Each structure stands twice: as C-alpha cells, then as structure tokens.
Amino acid sequence: MTRVLTAQGEVVAGPRALPRRVSADPETVERGLAQLVLTLVELLRQLMERQALHRMERGTLTDEEVERLGETFMKLAERMDELKAEFGLRDEDLNLDLGPLGSLL
C-alpha cells in the first residue's frame, strides 16, 4: 500500500536490487554472479571517486594527480558500462537489498 501525496519523474528506490540469494540455476548463475561482482566494484568505484573529489576540493591533490585520477575513474566508468551491457544489466540492477538498512547504493 503506497499513498503518494506528490510525485515527479521516477524515483529509483531499489526494488530491482539484487536478491539476498543468488539463483543457482545454471542459466542465470553467471548473470547473478556478474551482478553481485559488478555491484561491489561499483560501490568501490563510487567510494573512491568521492574520496578523490573531497581531496580535490580540499586542495590536497596536485594537478597531475587530479588528471591521472580523473582518467582512471573515467576509464573505469566506461568499462563498467561495457560490462553492464555485456550482461544485460542496468544501473538500478547494481544494488544490494540490505533489509531494514535499505539498499547498498
């Protein structure tokens, strides 16, 4: 039962998040494992990027370091897009349902 008072657009809330058990069905196990691994990689990518952005904001990175980190994150994001496409996953699939704690991402 959802009572919506007002809404605009589509808010991602995690209903498509990775289930708590990965299916052992041979046909879907590969995709399920890829989804789990990519979710963890995406979490680490986002955390590292945020940390780098905070350091950049505080001025504790040299121009060369910013350039190198930026290129790394950009390439990682592009590679993640390719892997998601390869396994037929969308951004909202890369998540973990943590029960009462909400979703991971």
Added chain:
Amino acid sequence: MIQLYAFVRGLRELPDTDLKTVVLAHALTAVVGPAGGDERDDVVRHGLLVQALAESADAVLPARFGERFADTAALIAAVEERCGELQQRLAEVDGCVELAVRVGRARAEAGTRGLDGSAYMRARLRAITADAAAAEALHALLRRRSRDTVVTPPVASQLLHDACYLVERDRVDEFARSVETYASAHPELSLVCTGPWAPASFAGER
C-alpha cells in the same frame, strides 16, 4: 502468547475485534492482539492494523513486527522501566503523521566522454555539489514545515535525499504543496512524497 502492535494516546476505537488495550505504568496504553505467524500476510496485517490505529488515535508509537510476550504480565514487566520515556515520546508525536520524501535525478548527467581527466573530475565535483545543494535546500524548506526529521544518509549516488518528516496532521496539505512547488521548480529532479504514515521512524531510539 500476545503480540504488541503499538502504544497509543487518545484512542477513539480499536480497528479490529481481536485487539485489546492494556494500561501500563504512567497510564501508558499498549494495544495487543493474539500472536500470529511469521508469513508475509502476517506482516502486512500488522502494518495495516498499525496504520488503522494511527488513524483512530491522537498519537501512536508503532511496535516492530514480532514483539511477542507470553502474556500481559510479561509485557508489563518488559516495558515497566520505559513507560515514562514512551509517554514522553507519545507526547512528541501527538497530532502528527510521518511523511516520506525521496529525491533522485530525473535526467542523466551530462556525458563525460571525450573529456580529459581534470575536466572529468571538475564535472563530477560540480554535479555532486549541485546535488548536495538541491537536497539541502529541499530539506531546509521541509524542516520548517515539520516537527522533527530523520534523514537517511546517502551511501552512494542513487538517491540525493531520503528522509522522513514528522508533520502535524493539519499541515500535511501545506507540506505536500511545498514539495510540489519545489519539484516543479526543479525538473532535473525526480521526487516522491508518500504518507501519511504512522510515525514509525520516530518511535525508536535515535
């Protein structure tokens, strides 16, 4: 075996004949019923009864699903020392409901392909700073229209803002209008406001 549904104040009627009230120390009133199972239907029934209680009482503190006691005496013994604190919390939510607000991005961020590393980092910083400012502005607006708030900190980037607001019943329409006005001024955001709910987010220790 009995199950605890909620603590209430100013209850006008019980929403189900299976439920009964138990008066504890400090005149604290608990609503209990026979303990059910642990199936999905039992959880839904619990939620619906708590919601119904919220609609027929001045104040309600929902209990988590599964709070079971051997009998009334066991319930009394378990909450004896917290009755005063629970009465205080009931006073805090008196006349209020919970509204939930979730905000995300409606439009994809500008593409970063073709940028050099520094430009990419600057673009990401601009985007994150703008997200934080949008969430902060909305929260500041809604905080003024609510008695209390609980914000779920964003772990990563899917939701910009995820919060519950304790809103007086006669200010719910005003609150919803504020959200609507903010949303129409920010088409770059996707946003949903749900409720009114029983104030579950404001019932426990925070």
